[in-house]
Amino acid sequence: MTAPDPAPRPARRRLRVTGTVQGVGFRPFVHRHATALGLDGVVRNEGQGVVIEVQGPADALDELARVVRDEPPARARVSDIVAEALPSGATDRGFRIDTTRTGGPATSPIGVDTAPCAACLAEVDDPNDRRHRYPFTNCTDCGPRYTITRTVPYDRPATTMAGFTMCPACRREYEDPSDRRFHAQPNACPACGPRVAWRSPNGIVRAEGDAGLTAAAAALAGGAIVALKGVGGYHLAVDATDEGAVVELRRRKVRDDKPFAVMVADLGAARSLGHLDEASEVALADPGRPIVLVPRRGDAPTAAAVAPDLPELGLLLPYSPLHHLLLAAVDRPLVMTSGNISDEPIAHTDDDAVARLGPMVDGLLTHDRPIHIRCDDSVARATADGVRLLRRSRGFAPEPLTLPRPTGRPILAVGAELKSTVAVAWDATVVASHHIGDLEHLATHRSFLQAIDHLLGLYDLDPAVVAHDLHPEYLSTKLALDLDRPLLGVQHHHAHVASCLVEHGRAGPVLGVAFDGTGYGTDGTLWGGEYLVADLEASRRVGHLRPLTLPGGAAAIREPWRMAAAWRHAAGLAPDPPPSVDPTMADGVTGLVTSAQGPLTSSVGRLFDALGSLVTGRVRATYEAQAAIELEALARQVERVDVVEWDEVLSSDRIDGVAVLDPGALVARLVTELGRGRPPSEVAAAAHDALGRGVAALAAELAGAAGVGTVVLTGGVFQNRRLSEVVADDLRARGLEVLEHHRVPCNDGGISIGQAAIAAASS
Ligand code: ZN
Ligand code: ZN
Numbered sequence: 001m002t003a004p005d006p007a008p009r010p011a012r013r014r015l016r017v018t019g020t021v022q023g024v025g026f027r028p029f030v031h032r033h034a035t036a037l038g039l040d041g042v043v044r045n046e047g048q049g050v051v052i053e054v055q056g057p058a059d060a061l062d063e064l065a066r067v068v069r070d071e072p073p074a075r076a077r078v079s080d081i082v083a084e085a086l087p088s089g090a091t092d093r094g095f096r097i098d099t100t101r102t103g104g105p106a107t108s109p110i111g112v113d114t115a116p117c118a119a120c121l122a123e124v125d126d127p128n129d130r131r132h133r134y135p136f137t138n139c140t141d142c143g144p145r146y147t148i149t150r151t152v153p154y155d156r157p158a159t160t161m162a163g164f165t166m167c168p169a170c171r172r173e174y175e176d177p178s179d180r181r182f183h184a185q186p187n188a189c190p191a192c193g194p195r196v197a198w199r200s201p202n203g204i205v206r207a208e209g210d211a212g213l214t215a216a217a218a219a220l221a222g223g224a225i226v227a228l229k230g231v232g233g234y235h236l237a238v239d240a241t242d243e244g245a246v247v248e249l250r251r252r253k254v255r256d257d258k259p260f261a262v263m264v265a266d267l268g269a270a271r272s273l274g275h276l277d278e279a280s281e282v283a284l285a286d287p288g289r290p291i292v293l294v295p296r297r298g299d300a301p302t303a304a305a306v307a308p309d310l311p312e313l314g315l316l317l318p319y320s321p322l323h324h325l326l327l328a329a330v331d332r333p334l335v336m337t338s339g340n341i342s343d344e345p346i347a348h349t350d351d352d353a354v355a356r357l358g359p360m361v362d363g364l365l366t367h368d369r370p371i372h373i374r375c376d377d378s379v380a381r382a383t384a385d386g387v388r389l390l391r392r393s394r395g396f397a398p399e400p401l402t403l404p405r406p407t408g409r410p411i412l413a414v415g416a417e418l419k420s421t422v423a424v425a426w427d428a429t430v431v432a433s434h435h436i437g438d439l440e441h442l443a444t445h446r447s448f449l450q451a452i453d454h455l456l457g458l459y460d461l462d463p464a465v466v467a468h469d470l471h472p473e474y475l476s477t478k479l480a481l482d483l484d485r486p487l488l489g490v491q492h493h494h495a496h497v498a499s500c501l502v503e504h505g506r507a508g509p510v511l512g513v514a515f516d517g518t519g520y521g522t523d524g525t526l527w528g529g530e531y532l533v534a535d536l537e538a539s540r541r542v543g544h545l546r547p548l549t550l551p552g553g554a555a556a557i558r559e560p561w562r563m564a565a566a567w568r569h570a571a572g573l574a575p576d577p578p579p580s581v582d583p584t585m586a587d588g589v590t591g592l593v594t595s596a597q598g599p600l601t602s603s604v605g606r607l608f609d610a611l612g613s614l615v616t617g618r619v620r621a622t623y624e625a626q627a628a629i630e631l632e633a634l635a636r637q638v639e640r641v642d643v644v645e646w647d648e649v650l651s652s653d654r655i656d657g658v659a660v661l662d663p664g665a666l667v668a669r670l671v672t673e674l675g676r677g678r679p680p681s682e683v684a685a686a687a688h689d690a691l692g693r694g695v696a697a698l699a700a701e702l703a704g705a706a707g708v709g710t711v712v713l714t715g716g717v718f719q720n721r722r723l724s725e726v727v728a729d730d731l732r733a734r735g736l737e738v739l740e741h742h743r744v745p746c747n748d749g750g751i752s753i754g755q756a757a758i759a760a761a762s763s
């Protein structure tokens with residue numbers, strides 16, 4: 001900051017504010033404070049952020065800078081303020097908002113889509129308000145942002161609201177600096193804004209406006225399956241208490257057991273379905289409105305088919321006024337699952353919705369505000385030490401993060417393959433996209449290319465380097481190779497560790513424990529149980545899980561009994577395939593396992609699949625890591641106690657100076673205790689706790705050997721709370737610092753951020 005001007009005449013300054021400062025009510029906020037401080041000048045959006053040129057007493061200027069830095073609007077994030085003294089002189093009296101200046105590189109992060117604020121909801125519910133029951137009510141503090149923004153600077157013509165002309169009343173609000181809708185770009189009302197339409201499955205409009213909403217609510221109350229256009233795409237909605245309707249939705253959507261999310265009207269309704277602690281309530285009410293995983297109440301009226309065989313429910317609160325009105329009208333919890341078949345991208349355009357979803361639904365509740373970019377719901381879990389995002393998407397993307405090491409050149413990071421996200425970085429900023437999905441689907445691949453174009457376009461970047469995974473078969477890697485730009489291949493687990501470092505603002509070195517399903521190793525084998533000594537520049541593999549044959553490649557992921565057979569063999573037992581498996585197949589797998597043929601993997605994700613299959617008897621998984629998730633659910637039925645069972649079942653050897661963790665004895669012990677008839681929940685708990693303690697003991701040893709005092713826990717396996725709690729507690733008890741994931745997913749959704757941070761540090 002510049003020193004206060006000692007001269008008696010007024011000082012004049014230019015403040016350049018960067019961060020998330022557009023689309024979050026920043027200019028009205030500056031206007032309000034500058035006016036209250038009696039300052040003269042202007043505030044405007046520029047591509048790079050917000051620029052304030054202001055004149056007045058030096059102490060008032062200091063106070064304005066302080067307020068901007070310390071008390072910005074709720075959804076703003078100020079990353080930097082650069083102040084510059086200007087010669088003072090004659091100026092217009094008063095403070096105003098200047099029209100947007102375009103030109104220059106557009107690099108200001110735009111806001112995230114935000115749930116309706118209390119003031120807007122009060123209007124929607126007020127029969128005397130002109131926005132009574134209006135589903136698109138918003139203000140400078142709330143409403144859609146990322147999903148309607150085509151380009152920056154963020155102004156109405158740059159959004160999908162460009163086609164709606166504000167009525168005189170809305171225009172007055174928009175232009176009145178004292179109004180809470182001053183420069184609210186999506187401002188709208190029933191007279192001038194978007195409208196809902198209730199359509200038949202073939203797209204014919206049956207009713208519009210409030211009548212359409214009422215018709216959709218009546219259909220839902222009668223058990224119909226409805227496609228609902230939300231903020232980032234279409235949902236498929238159905239009465240969550242209607243078993244038959246939920247089962248029918250699974251059939252039409254071609255989805256076996258993967259749990260559905262449930263939207264409830266408010267926190268009171270959420271409490272009737274799940275056991276909510278304070279952290280869960282805070283997470284549910286977050287303006288980003290993620291789906292929050294909570295323990296299901298025994299007496300919850302939700303249908304069993306909502307989340308088969310799982311003790312948890314994914315709940316979310318309404319995140320637009322349309323949801324708010326619909327939930328109030330239907331007066332029961334609604335399944336809200338992404339509008340797609342199986343794992344395709346969600347539908348977000350109206351034509352696509354009619355074409356793809358029409359055949360699956362009894363009607364569509366649409367509206368005429370276009371969605372520019374599709375954006376799935378975010379998913380979170382609340383823990384005692386804060387919210388952990390498992391999927392960072394609507395309401396959170398594209399919120400920028402700060403790079404621990406800034407970059408001198410623009411970066412594009414293309415992520416991995418599953419749970420794909422992409423990221424761009426410049427200077428000290430990294431911005432990750434919404435959740436794109438699994439790139440193995442062609443349609444998702446198209447969506448991936450759109451996300452890259454959108455991010456590069458929004459921030460007007462021409463990447464000087466493209467960071468990618470080392471896996472030669474990932475579609476993201478192939479795309480990177482096609483881009484004709486300098487490339488940086490980043491090892492998968494190094495990227496996981498770096499993604500955790502980013503959210504803690506650290507550069508390392510640390511000991512990274514990176515456990516996941518699969519990542520391509522520097523030796524060409526499939527890694528997934530890695531101990532790395534890493535910083536943002538480099539990583540060194542100092543330990544890993546004992547590698548085993550992956551019997552049947554991808555089939556071993558879909559059929560966890562195969563890894564169970566491999567681990568039984570490794571434990572010195574007969575592979576013993578389950579009797580329900582086709583005998584030829586069983587013999588084939590036994591042959592692969594006993595002859596140690598096929599690709600090797602050190603994956604802890606696959607180890608958990610195996611343990612899950614052994615304990616629960618699950619033969620086939622209908623969604624990723626199902627056996628492991630069910631194993632954790634069993635383990636959580638048993639309290640963690642201080643009794644140390646199953647000690648010494650994890651051994652580690654040194655092979656060529658690298659530690660190899662061998663859970664063979666643990667597998668043998670688990671099989672023995674199950675054979676003796678010990679309850680599966682106790683066996684599952686003992687296995688988690690013994691594995692966790694062994695993992696931590698080796699981590700502590702390797703950290704000590706490397707001379708580092710910090711351990712990073714990363715990779716999708718650490719979504720397992722039982723395991724992460726045991727490992728983290730044990731490490732902390734040993735005096736080590738433990739870094740875990742909160743804002744950046746620990747799964748492959750965070751990989752693009754880690755790749756970008758590594759590319760930045762190496763530039
Ligand atoms: Zn509002
Ligand atoms: Zn209007």
Ligand code: FE
Pocket residue numbers: 492496516517518519715716747748
């Ligand atoms: Fe991974």
